[in-house]
Structures are given as C-alpha cells and as structure tokens.
Amino acid sequence: MKQIVIPRKISRLIxxxxxxxxxxGEILPHMLLVGPPGVGKTTLASYMAxxxxxSLVRIIGGAVSKPKDIVSILLKLSPGSILFIDEIxxxxxxxxxxxxxxxxxxxxxxxxxxxxxxHISLSPFTLIGATTMEDKISPPLRSxxxxxxxxxxxxxxxxxKMIDLYADSFLFTPDAKDYVIKISRHTPRRLILILExxxxxATTRSIDLIDKEHVEMLLxxxxxxTEFGLDRRERRYLSVLAHMFxxxxxxxxxxxxxxxxxxxxxxxxxxxxxLADGFILLTSRGRxxxxxxxRFVS
Numbered sequence: 001m002k003q004i005v006i007p008r009k010i011s012r013l014i015x016x017x018x019x020x021x022x023x024x025g026e027i028l029p030h031m032l033l034v035g036p037p038g039v040g041k042t043t044l045a046s047y048m049a050x051x052x053x054x055s056l057v058r059i060i061g062g063a064v065s066k067p068k069d070i071v072s073i074l075l076k077l078s079p080g081s082i083l084f085i086d087e088i089x090x091x092x093x094x095x096x097x098x099x100x101x102x103x104x105x106x107x108x109x110x111x112x113x114x115x116x117x118x119h120i121s122l123s124p125f126t127l128i129g130a131t132t133m134e135d136k137i138s139p140p141l142r143s144x145x146x147x148x149x150x151x152x153x154x155x156x157x158x159x160x161k162m163i164d165l166y167a168d169s170f171l172f173t174p175d176a177k178d179y180v181i182k183i184s185r186h187t188p189r190r191l192i193l194i195l196e197x198x199x200x201x202a203t204t205r206s207i208d209l210i211d212k213e214h215v216e217m218l219l220x221x222x223x224x225x226t227e228f229g230l231d232r233r234e235r236r237y238l239s240v241l242a243h244m245f246x247x248x249x250x251x252x253x254x255x256x257x258x259x260x261x262x263x264x265x266x267x268x269x270x271x272x273x274x275l276a277d278g279f280i281l282l283t284s285r286g287r288x289x290x291x292x293x294x295r296f297v298s
Contacts, residue, residue: 067095075122108122
C-alpha cells in the first residue's frame with residue numbers, strides 16, 4: 001500500500017475512523033475534507049479507500065451540471081465504495097437535491113408521473129466531499145456530513161517525513177530540507193513537485209547530496225521566487241493588483257481580465273495560497289494587498 005504522511009493533528013482521528021468501521025464491518029461515515037489546494041485532500045480520500053479495500057469514484061463538483069449526471073454515477077456505485085466529490089461547493093442546487101436521499105437512506109427519488117415518485121435503492125456508499133471554500137457549501141448539504149476534517153496545518157516533522165518518503169535514494173543537507181519546506185510554503189503538493197524536479201536536477205548533474213545552493217539553482221530554472229516560493233502566476237497576480245489597481249480593493253473579475261485568466265483559476269488555484277500566506281486580503285469591496293504583499297512587489 002502506498003505510504004502517505006497524514007498531518008499529526010488528524011492522524012489519530014483518521015486511524016480511529018478506519019479501524020472502527022473495519023472492526024464493525026461498516027462503511028465509512030460521510031465526511032467533508034476542508035483545506036486549501038495542495039494539502040492532500042484527494043490523497044487522503046484515496047488512502048482511506050485503500051485501507052477499506054474499496055473503490056474510489058472521483059468526480060469534480062463543477063463538472064456535474066445536471067441531475068441525470070449524478071443519477072448515472074450513483075446507480076453504478078458498488079457496495080461500500082467511496083464517492084469522492086472534489087470542489088463539492090460547486091455542485092448545482094438541482095444536483096444537491098438528488099444527493100440528499102442518496103446520502104440519507106441510499107435511495108434516489110425519480111418523478112415518474114404527475115405527483116408520483118419512485119424510490120430506487122442504491123448500494124450503500126460513503127460520500128467524501130472536498131472543498132477549499134467551506135462557507136460556499138449549502139447548510140443542508142453540510143449538515144449531512146457526520147465528520148468534518150480540516151486537512152493541512154502540517155508540522156515540521158510531518159514535512160521531514162514527506163521529504164524522506166519522496167526523496168528516494170537522494171540525500172539532503174539539513175539546511176536544504178528546511179529551505180525546501182520554506183519555499184514549498186508548507187503545502188505538500190508544492191513540496192512534492194519541488195522534490196521531483198530536484199531529483200531530475202541532481203540526476204543530470206550526478207549530485208548525491210543536495211544542499212541549499214542546489215535548491216536555489218533549481219528554483220531559478222523552474223521560475224520560482226527564491227524567498228517565498230511564489231510561482232510566475234502568483235507573482236503576476238500581486239504585480240497586477242499593485243500596479244494596475246493600486247493595491248486594491250479590486251474585483252476578481254477585473255483581476256482575471258487583466259491577467260488573462262478565468263475567474264475560477266484565480267479563485268481556486270492562485271488566490272488560496274496567497275490568502276493563507278498573508279499576501280492579500282478579501283474585503284467586502286474586493287481583493288487588497290497586505291503590507292507583506294506590498295513588500296514583495298516593492
């Protein structure tokens with residue numbers, strides 16, 4: 001089974017939920033995974049499916065636009081399987097309505113005539129939702145998750161374990177490890193991406209021991225900022241907000257148009273880490289640079 005590093009603060013809860021369900025011969029309870037992009041929500045759902053010995057069916061909330069789409073998916077689920085809906089906050093309300101009886105009693109209600117409803121039984125399944133925007137989930141849907149897990153908030157030891165897990169045969173000096181953790185901005189997805197590129201870098205140069213200078217050289221190659229680990233689009237966002245909108249406040253549609261990006265890319269890929277790291281603020285009037293954001297673009 002593939003090894004993963006689970007944040008220490010939630011590892012005990014995950015272990016108890018898995019063990020309890022296995023010992024009782026029950027499916028996992030419905031749960032919601034909350035956290036910014038790249039912290040391991042999808043990986044955690046896959047890990048739970050592997051441990052339960054069941055299949056994982058993954059869909060994206062924004063891609064399920066019609067009730068018939070979710071009905072087709074639900075009817076094909078095998079007993080005990082996990083339906084993982086990423087970006088669950090993007091589900092249309094009509095699709096949510098189909099999900100409610102499916103979650104509550106493993107049935108779907110199909111209208112077969114004027115005022116007549118047919119109840120179709122489903123195989124028992126677990127719904128795991130993942131979201132970067134918990135506040136965007138409707139109260140009726142959120143209330144149906146018996147467990148809400150905030151993924152993230154990794155400790156430094158968690159990242160050391162991650163480096164050891166993904167480094168393969170490559171060795172790192174202590175300062176290189178600390179630097180990789182810093183410029184990954186405590187995000188597992190970024191850390192793994194940087195480690196993969198570091199292994200390529202070290203292989204082509206026959207380097208056995210990776211030090212901080214090697215990491216800095218790689219960052220220049222992949223166009224990452226060497227102080228904070230900001231990628232090109234994140235730096236562009238801060239520059240646009242500073243120089244085209246005088247630091248804000250500015251609306252997301254205006255920023256997206258200025259950058260030539262979609263609103264969803266801005267909201268779900270670029271902004272979450274900038275918000276978490278304190279470069280920008282969301283105000284009632286729009287996006288605004290913080291003092292840290294101004295220092296970066298100055």
